[in-house]
Amino acid sequence: MTRPIYERLAVVGCGLIGSSVIRAAREAGVVSQIIVADASEAHRARITELGLADKVTGDIAEAVAEADLVIFAVPVQAMGDAAQAAAATIRPGTTVSDVGSVKGSVAEALRAALPESVFIIPGHPIAGTEYSGPDAGFAELFRDRWVILTPQARDDGPYLEAVTRLSDFWRRLGANVERMDEKHHDLVLAVTSHLPHLIAYNIVGTAADMEEVTRSEVMKYSAGGFRDFTRIAASDPTMWRDVFLGNKDAVLEVLGRFTEDLQALSRAIRWGEGDKLFDLFSRTREIRRGIIAAGQESNEPNFGRDRGKH
């Protein structure tokens, strides 16, 4: 099955996700040609060195001119400018997607910048690592992960066909594809991704600022649980700043829920209500079992991170 789905793929922004898309697309044989646009000279040099693309440029307009699939893989708040830079040269009938962690504000930015003759199908692969840049990408990143597409409310044949084609593209990269309403996506991801990152950044900050506990102590004794949080708190700062600004309403809503629950838990500790604690702690075990059963997590103790020790 190596028949290409698209002739020319243009990826705008070639960090962890962008470079994983082009690696995976090449390996799966789903595109004939790959063009990369990246604003960073260092990234461009590295992509050329790694031989990841047929053409590497700093000029978005040039990159998208001949493409039949354009994927924007820049931070969420940079999507609008990137799309504007593409608007003049992009061809009618081109499929335009992205990999942003927020869909409402990104879809709006893409629609505002691009001509109506292109097929805008916002997308979000739920996959990543805590590392950034073109060297961090790998072809297997999307395997068995979910990609959410949030198509527009259009039911004309060519658009629906474009959605099917883009779904096929991601499936050939090893992903499962789901369609969803933009607004619902932003709420679901606020729960499963944005709030966890916010909490992780916050707790790492709190620990770093305790006067009575040294940083060296925090690091030495981190195997008691803290280290699990530091992984996602090491994620790209620009990307995550943009996510919180771009999904403000949903993030503040779930954060409000989290804070309420935390206050109740705090109260249970203060009043020594052991049963309440025990009930919650038993309930949360099931969720992990569900995630392992859903193929989204390793069932090895400690994520298998100690495998080398055995």
Added chain:
Amino acid sequence: MTRPIYERLAVVGCGLIGSSVIRAAREAGVVSQIIVADASEAHRARITELGLADKVTGDIAEAVAEADLVIFAVPVQAMGDAAQAAAATIRPGTTVSDVGSVKGSVAEALRAALPESVFIIPGHPIAGTEYSGPDAGFAELFRDRWVILTPQARDDGPYLEAVTRLSDFWRRLGANVERMDEKHHDLVLAVTSHLPHLIAYNIVGTAADMEEVTRSEVMKYSAGGFRDFTRIAASDPTMWRDVFLGNKDAVLEVLGRFTEDLQALSRAIRWGEGDKLFDLFSRTREIRRGIIAAGQESNEPNFGRDRGKH
């Protein structure tokens, strides 16, 4: 180096940590004989089946009678009762330690229950997994991890000698040993272990209770960050209930700090203060680098949990 450090080790409570201690002690050849006391008939049967001990009993008094090292490895709130059961038969000069995650209240319970003729040296190995029970243990659990001992304020020769001997025991199991004041231990661990567990339990609970987002969605899209939290939220409910009740003051203090910081972060999102977010998110990256440099974490992307995919 297979000379035993103790003649007879009695381990009271044989779950994840207790069973790892006896596996590691046997492998390292640091004890001649191992006696296990466990209240659970199922545990006792399993320990016998696995051949982990020379003697398995339900009777704590019987288990400790001939021991020169007794390690209590039961939940924190059960330490007092276990020590009382040992008090009548324990021999003068026996070293008594534990593996509890809280040291102040445990040390107090041990001192209250046991005769003055024994050497009480509370201890805490900063190691574990999210699994429980005798099958979950493994000999390498303590390798390159830290064990904190919180000796009493005694400077008589035999006591100091007992502390040195217990330190050697843990080192032979592969651990690094640190001594610390009980109160300071409880604050440090509130930061590096208890608060992370509390937050993880809380966020998993919040996510499970969102009416607008189904549990199936939470599980499917957990690779966006949420799944990292579920590991420690799958830890033993009894153990963790006891930790929060046993270290109430320090936990509530660091939880107060965390909540303050979270409110500031929430406000920065609400007012679109991108620079504040970016600054925090950059700072937290360094902490992870420090933990990796300190040998307490894997530097593989995603903890190496995706290794099988590559």
